[in-house]
Amino acid sequence: MAIYQSTIKRTLILFTAMTLLLTSCVEKEKAAPSIAKTLVIQPFSGISQNQVDNVSKQLRKHFRTVKISKEIDLPQSAFYPPRQRYRADSLLSFLLTNEPDQKVTVLGVTDKDISVGKNDIIDWGVMGLSYRPGRSSVVSTFRLSKTQVQEQLYKVAVHELGHASGLPHCQLKTCYMRNADGGNPLNEETGFCEKCKSYLVERNWIL
Numbered sequence: 001m002a003i004y005q006s007t008i009k010r011t012l013i014l015f016t017a018m019t020l021l022l023t024s025c026v027e028k029e030k031a032a033p034s035i036a037k038t039l040v041i042q043p044f045s046g047i048s049q050n051q052v053d054n055v056s057k058q059l060r061k062h063f064r065t066v067k068i069s070k071e072i073d074l075p076q077s078a079f080y081p082p083r084q085r086y087r088a089d090s091l092l093s094f095l096l097t098n099e100p101d102q103k104v105t106v107l108g109v110t111d112k113d114i115s116v117g118k119n120d121i122i123d124w125g126v127m128g129l130s131y132r133p134g135r136s137s138v139v140s141t142f143r144l145s146k147t148q149v150q151e152q153l154y155k156v157a158v159h160e161l162g163h164a165s166g167l168p169h170c171q172l173k174t175c176y177m178r179n180a181d182g183g184n185p186l187n188e189e190t191g192f193c194e195k196c197k198s199y200l201v202e203r204n205w206i207l
C-alpha cells in the first residue's frame with residue numbers, strides 16, 4: 001500500500017483518485033530520497049522480539065545497514081476508535097517525525113490492525129503501508145497467517161520497502177510487488193520478478 005501529495009489541489013485529487021484505483025497501498029512523501037543508506041526497524045509495543053529479530057535478520061540480506069530501535073508505544077493520535085485500529089497513514093508521518101535523519105528509512109512493525117482510507121471506504125484494513133517513494137513504511141502481523149507469520153512478515157516488509165524505493169505494484173502474481181487487493185496472496189509470491197529486481201538493485205538493494 002502507498003500515499004501522494006501535490007501543491008495543486010485539483011491535480012492532487014485527480015492523481016490520488018487514479019493512484020488509489022491502481023495501487024491500494026502507497027502514499028507519497030514530499031521530496032523523499034528513494035535510496036536509503038540505513039534501514040531502521042522501529043518495533044511498536046506488543047510485537048514479539050522474536051518477530052523483530054527474524055525480520056531484521058532477513059532484511060540484512062538486502063540492506064547494508066539495518067538497525068533496531070528501542071520499542072515505543074503506538075501514538076494515540078493514530079488510533080481509530082470505531083474499528084479499534086491504527087491509521088497507517090498517521091503512523092507513516094509519525095515515524096518520519098520520530099526519525100528526522102533524512103538518510104534513514106524507517107520500518108515500523110506492529111501486531112495491531114492497521115488501516116487507511118481507500119476510494120469510498122473510510123477505513124480499509126491493510127497488512128502494510130508505505131510512502132512511494134519515501135523513507136517510512138509500516139507493517140502489521142495482524143492479517144498474516146498465524147502459522148506463517150515469520151515468512152509472511154518478511155514478504156510484506158520487502159513489498160513496502162520496495163514502494164519506499166519507488167516501485168509501483170507489479171502485475172505478476174508471483175512477484176513480491178503484487179497488489180494484495182484486500183486479501184492475503186502472500187503464499188503465491190516467490191520473489192521479486194526480474195523487472196522489479198533490477199529496479200531495486202539500481203537503488204542499492206542486495207538481491
Ligand SMILES: [Zn+2]
Pocket residue numbers: 001002023024025026159163169178179180
Ligand atoms: Zn503495495
Ligand SMILES: [Zn+2]
Pocket residue numbers: 170171172175176177178192193194195196197
Ligand atoms: Zn515484479
